[in-house]
Amino acid sequence: MKYYIIKRVMATFPLLLGISFLCFIFINLIPSDPAEVALRLSQVPIVTDELLAQVRADMGLDKPFLMRYLHWLGDTVRLDFGHSYTNPSRTVLGELARSLPNTLILASLSLVLVIALSIPIGFLSAVYKDSLFDRIMRGFVFMTTAMPSYWIGLIFMWFFAIKLRLFPISGNTSLSHFLLPAFTVALSYISIYIRLIRNNMLLNMGQDYVLYAQVRGLKDGMILTRHVLKNSLQSCITAIGMSIPQLISGTIVVENLFAINGLGRLCIASIFNRDYPVIQAYVLFMGVLFILFNLVFDIIQMAADPRLRKES
Amino acid sequence: MTSDNRVLQVENLTVRYKNRKRITTLVDDLSFHVDRGECLGILGESGSGKSMSSKAIMGILPPRQFDVTGSARFHTGSEEPTDLLRIKKEERRAVRGRKITMILQNPMACFDPLFPMGTQMAETVRENTETPVKEIRGLCQQVLKDMQIRSPEEVLLKYPHQLSGGMLQRIMIGLALVTKPDLIIADEPTTAIDSITQFEIIGELLKIKEQGTAMIFISHDLGVVNRMANRVIVMHRAKSLQQGTLAEIIQNPGDEYTRQLVNSRLTLVDQFNSFLREPGVSA
Numbered sequence: 001m002k003y004y005i006i007k008r009v010m011a012t013f014p015l016l017l018g019i020s021f022l023c024f025i026f027i028n029l030i031p032s033d034p035a036e037v038a039l040r041l042s043q044v045p046i047v048t049d050e051l052l053a054q055v056r057a058d059m060g061l062d063k064p065f066l067m068r069y070l071h072w073l074g075d076t077v078r079l080d081f082g083h084s085y086t087n088p089s090r091t092v093l094g095e096l097a098r099s100l101p102n103t104l105i106l107a108s109l110s111l112v113l114v115i116a117l118s119i120p121i122g123f124l125s126a127v128y129k130d131s132l133f134d135r136i137m138r139g140f141v142f143m144t145t146a147m148p149s150y151w152i153g154l155i156f157m158w159f160f161a162i163k164l165r166l167f168p169i170s171g172n173t174s175l176s177h178f179l180l181p182a183f184t185v186a187l188s189y190i191s192i193y194i195r196l197i198r199n200n201m202l203l204n205m206g207q208d209y210v211l212y213a214q215v216r217g218l219k220d221g222m223i224l225t226r227h228v229l230k231n232s233l234q235s236c237i238t239a240i241g242m243s244i245p246q247l248i249s250g251t252i253v254v255e256n257l258f259a260i261n262g263l264g265r266l267c268i269a270s271i272f273n274r275d276y277p278v279i280q281a282y283v284l285f286m287g288v289l290f291i292l293f294n295l296v297f298d299i300i301q302m303a304a305d306p307r308l309r310k311e312s
Numbered sequence: 313m314t315s316d317n318r319v320l321q322v323e324n325l326t327v328r329y330k331n332r333k334r335i336t337t338l339v340d341d342l343s344f345h346v347d348r349g350e351c352l353g354i355l356g357e358s359g360s361g362k363s364m365s366s367k368a369i370m371g372i373l374p375p376r377q378f379d380v381t382g383s384a385r386f387h388t389g390s391e392e393p394t395d396l397l398r399i400k401k402e403e404r405r406a407v408r409g410r411k412i413t414m415i416l417q418n419p420m421a422c423f424d425p426l427f428p429m430g431t432q433m434a435e436t437v438r439e440n441t442e443t444p445v446k447e448i449r450g451l452c453q454q455v456l457k458d459m460q461i462r463s464p465e466e467v468l469l470k471y472p473h474q475l476s477g478g479m480l481q482r483i484m485i486g487l488a489l490v491t492k493p494d495l496i497i498a499d500e501p502t503t504a505i506d507s508i509t510q511f512e513i514i515g516e517l518l519k520i521k522e523q524g525t526a527m528i529f530i531s532h533d534l535g536v537v538n539r540m541a542n543r544v545i546v547m548h549r550a551k552s553l554q555q556g557t558l559a560e561i562i563q564n565p566g567d568e569y570t571r572q573l574v575n576s577r578l579t580l581v582d583q584f585n586s587f588l589r590e591p592g593v594s595a
């Protein structure tokens with residue numbers, strides 16, 4: 001177990017390095033000249049070739065590619081992502097830090113909704129397979145997987161915020177502002193996990209250990225919750241863990257729809273403004289997030305399974 | 313011809329498996345009875361429906377896939393017999409695990425992989441006996457000791473995958489005995505156990521039988537069936553071919569299949585015995 005964790009953590013470093021390298025290449029593929037952009041933004045009246053060369057040298061752009069990568073990597077590790085192009089007075093890190101809380105609120109609210117809804121619904125659908133409830137839920141799963149979130153978001157906005165006036169339409173000043181968008185983000189995950197948990201439950205219910213639990217005279221409810229549900233959830237720990245970075249990155253559309261000042265909105269605004277350092281930092285952040293959550297939840301899944309966990 | 317000692321009377325037990333439009337009959341019109349202190353052996357080739365019939369009586373076949381008809385009247389004390397195939401949920405809890413227990417065929421798959429053995433044994437004991445909470449742990453250890461398992465304290469902390477098939481099988485036998493049931497259904501209970509331990513476990517089961525517990529004993533092993541069973545049913549392709557004492561069946565196999573079965577088993581036993589008797593081989 002210990003050995004596995006160490007191995008797994010070690011294997012993460014090359015991955016992180018790979019992600020950062022891709023991220024760096026990606027920004028270098030963009031056709032505009034960073035020196036020119038920087039000059040334009042500092043409002044130098046006449047851009048001469050000498051001036052350009054001067055700035056290139058200052059920014060280290062005349063150095064070989066690998067040198068530049070290592071230099072950038074060094075800055076990045078120290079969390080120095082440089083300054084925003086559109087707003088040179090602000091650091092990229094500051095911009096990210098400013099937008100992160102709203103996205104985190106949105107994502108965690110979605111996660112709570114996903115867990116609170118999909119586990120009981122998946123459980124009940126499996127226990128009452130083919131009942132009216134199960135059939136309605138199957139219809140719901142089928143429908144929501146086919147509907148894109150921007151469309152669902154608009155429908156929600158129209159129905160709950162405009163027609164029923166239950167929620168504010170947009171903004172991010174109170175918790176109720178977050179409810180509709182969180183539900184919009186959560187919806188497709190809810191259907192995925194309802195199906196996953198239902199199928200896992202049904203698979204487990206046919207196993208011999210369930211038959212023997214009945215033979216042992218255990219109550220049906222106890223067999224289902226203590227044994228079948230636990231086994232079913234056990235095999236989706238990684239999947240559920242991985243939905244956390246997915247939720248964080250998946251808020252782009254919804255944040256823009258509901259005008260929430262989060263990471264997703266920052267990302268879209270930066271793309272429109274060609275604010276490359278911000279885009280780069282965002283992409284890197286998401287990549288790192290995915291890798292770290294994968295690592296953490298792999299280890300948790302491992303620790304939760306006595307067959308994989310070895311005493312050390 | 314019901315006697316006062318009747319424990320289980322099975323009549324016309326039929327199990328059908330429903331798979332979409334196709335229906336297969338896995339047990340076809342099986343009837344038998346078991347009395348107090350008696351052991352009924354079930355012999356038969358692989359896939360003949362031995363396990364299916366016992367699971368049907370136990371009521372653990374998912375009704376969505378399996379269609380069970382017939383009756384299995386279970387006599388408890390002086391009360392009216394209850395039909396196990398039509399028993400209500402609340403009543404079944406008082407019977408299953410307490411008055412009828414079963415030892416399933418493949419012990420490796422029968423315990424929840426996520427819980428240590430101690431927890432699973434304790435929940436069984438708690439559910440079916442009135443043992444005070446403080447004494448449950450000790451009782452579980454005693455069960456393991458009775459089943460010839462060494463260092464029971466450690467075994468209780470182990471997870472199912474850390475134990476051998478034979479150990480798990482013995483734990484199942486131990487758990488089946490702990491509630492002192494009226495009927496034990498044992499589905500090939502000694503297949504994973506070495507012959508010396510098997511000898512001792514069979515001794516344990518015989519003791520239980522003498523105390524009046526009825527038994528249904530499924531096995532391929534004629535030797536073991538001979539020691540355990542008073543009467544024997546031979547099953548073949550979902551049907552019962554013959555019932556009687558083992559001696560009757562061996563002397564007078566009524567049909568071709570039974571003859572083959574008896575012959576092949578007897579040759580095997582003969583070969584084994586002569587092998588042991590051969591000079592030069594220390595037995």
Ligand SMILES: Nc1ncnc2c1ncn2[C@@H]1O[C@H](COP(=O)(O)OP(=O)(O)OP(=O)(O)O)[C@@H](O)[C@H]1O
Nearest residue numbers: 329338356357358359360361362363364365417500
């Ligand atoms: N879960 C199941 N679903 C459908 N059919 C099954 C299932 N389990 C067993 N069967 C079928 O039921 C028939 C009887 O199986 P059963 O397990 O009762 O055989 P058995 O006599 O116990 O054999 P063995 O000696 O190998 O244990 C077989 O033809 C088998 O294919």
Ligand SMILES: [Mg+2]
Nearest residue numbers: 362363417499
């Ligand atoms: Mg069998």
